Amino acid sequence: MNVQALERLEIMRKRLDAYGRILVTELANELDVSEMTVRRDLEVLVDEGVAQRVRGGAVSVGPQQFATRFRQNARAKARIAEKLLGLVGTGGAIGIDASSTLQRLAVRLNEVRDVTVVTNGPDTFRALHAHPGVTALLTGGELDARTGSLVGPLAARTAHDVLLRRLFVSAAAVDPELGSSEATLEEADVKLALAGSAGEVVLAVNASKLGHRAPARAFPLDRVDILVTELDPTDPRLDPYRRHARLV
Numbered sequence: 506m507n508v509q510a511l512e513r514l515e516i517m518r519k520r521l522d523a524y525g526r527i528l529v530t531e532l533a534n535e536l537d538v539s540e541m542t543v544r545r546d547l548e549v550l551v552d553e554g555v556a557q558r559v560r561g562g563a564v565s566v567g568p569q570q571f572a573t574r575f576r577q578n579a580r581a582k583a584r585i586a587e588k589l590l591g592l593v594g595t596g597g598a599i600g601i602d603a604s605s606t607l608q609r610l611a612v613r614l615n616e617v618r619d620v621t622v623v624t625n626g627p628d629t630f631r632a633l634h635a636h637p638g639v640t641a642l643l644t645g646g647e648l649d650a651r652t653g654s655l656v657g658p659l660a661a662r663t664a665h666d667v668l669l670r671r672l673f674v675s676a677a678a679v680d681p682e683l684g685s686s687e688a689t690l691e692e693a694d695v696k697l698a699l700a701g702s703a704g705e706v707v708l709a710v711n712a713s714k715l716g717h718r719a720p721a722r723a724f725p726l727d728r729v730d731i732l733v734t735e736l737d738p739t740d741p742r743l744d745p746y747r748r749h750a751r752l753v
Contacts, residue, residue, distance in 0.1 A: 513538070513546050515716075521556055521565040522678075522717055528562040555713065581711040581735040586610045588733050588753050589673060589709055593617055597670040600699045601629055603654030603692075604675035606709050608632060614639055623667045625655040625695050642667070649691060656691035664698035672703035676710050677719035681745035684726045685710075686719040693721040705730040708750070712736050716745075726750060 513536060520527050527547065533540045547563045550556035556563040586609035593599065593610075596619050601607045603626025611622070611632040618638040624630050625644040633641035646660025674696050676685035685708060687693040700706050708729045715734070726749035736743060738752040746752065 510546065513543075514549060517546060517550060518555060518717060521550070521563070525565045526559075526562060527556070527564075530561070532562075555717075581713075582606045582609050584735040585709050585711065585733055586613055589707065590614075592671065592673075592707055592731065592733075592753070593620065594670070595619060597621070598623060598667055600624065600664070600667070600669045600672040600674075600703060602626065602672075602674040602696055602699070603629060603652065604709075606675040606711070607673050610673060610709075621667075623664065623669065623699070625660050625664065625699075626653070627655065628653060644695070646695070649689065652689065652692060654692060654695070656689075656695050660695050661698040664695055665701050667702060669699065669703040671705045671707060672699050673707045673709060674699070674724075676708060676714060676723060678714050678717035679708070679710055679732075679746075680716065680718050681726070681749075683718060683722065685723040685729070687721040687723050688719050690721040693723040696723055700724065700728060707731045707733060709733040712740075712742060715742060 517527055529540050529543045533543045547556060547558060551558055556565060585606055589610045590613050598621040601611055601622055601624045603624065608626065608629045611629045614636045617636060620638060621640040621642060622633050623642045623644065625646065630641055630643045633639050644655050644660040644663040646655035647657040649656045677688045679685050706724065706729050712734050729750045731753055732746055732750040733753045743752050
C-alpha cells in the first residue's frame with residue numbers, strides 16, 4: 506500500500522469518527538480519485554472492523570459481537586498475544602477483559618502456574634479452563650448481547666473486589682490525548698472497575714485503533730503502564746504514546 510492510500514485511509518477513519526458515515530461520491534470528489542478507488546479503500550476499513558458498507562458508502566461500526574471481532578485483524582492480534590504472554594508472570598491474580606485480543610492470550614496460558622485470572626468474558630472464561638495452572642473466575646453480571654461481555658453493577662462490583670497484580674485490557678480506540686475509549690459505557694465501567702484494584706494496567710490494541718475515539722471514555726494514558734501493539738516499539742506511529750507508557 507502506497508503513501509497516498511495510507512493518507513486516504515486516515516482521512517476516512519477521521520471522517521467516520523467525526524460524522525459516522527462516508528459517501529463514496531463525495532469523498533471521491535474531495536480527494537480527486539475515482540469512486541472505485543474509494544470503494545477499494547473502504548474494504549480495508551471493513552476488514553479492520555471500523556466500517557460497514559452500505560449503499561453509497563459506509564457507516565461507522567458500533568458494538569460488535571465477539572465472534573465477529575475475533576475474526577478481524579487476526580494476524581495482528583496473534584502477534585500481540587505473543588508479546589503479552591511474557592508479561593503474565595507467576596502467582597497472584599491478574600485480570601483479562603472480554604476482548605477478542607485478550608482471548609488470544611487466554612488460550613496460550615497452558616504453561617502458567619498458580620495464577621488466578623478474573624474475566625468478564627464468558628468465551629475467555631471457557632478458554633481458561635483448559636489450563637491446569639490457572640484458577641479462572643468469572644465476574645458475573647448481565648450479558649451484553651451486543652458485545653458478548655458481562656456488564657452491569659454485579660460485574661463491576663466483583664471486578665472491584667479482586668486485588669489484581671496486573672490487568673490486561675484492550676480498547677475500541679486509543680487517542681494520545683484522551684486515552685482509551687470503548688463502544689459502550691457499560692464496557693468502560695467494568696474495565697475501570699477492574700483497574701481500580703490493579704497494580705499495573707497493560708493496554709493491548711492493534712495499530713488500526715491508534716489515533717481514534719469511541720463513544721465511551723475509559724483510561725487516561727497516565728493510568729496505562731504498558732502499551733502493547735503488533736508494531737515494533739520503534740515504529741513512528743507510536744511516537745505520541747512514548748511519554749505515557751512503556752511500549753512493547
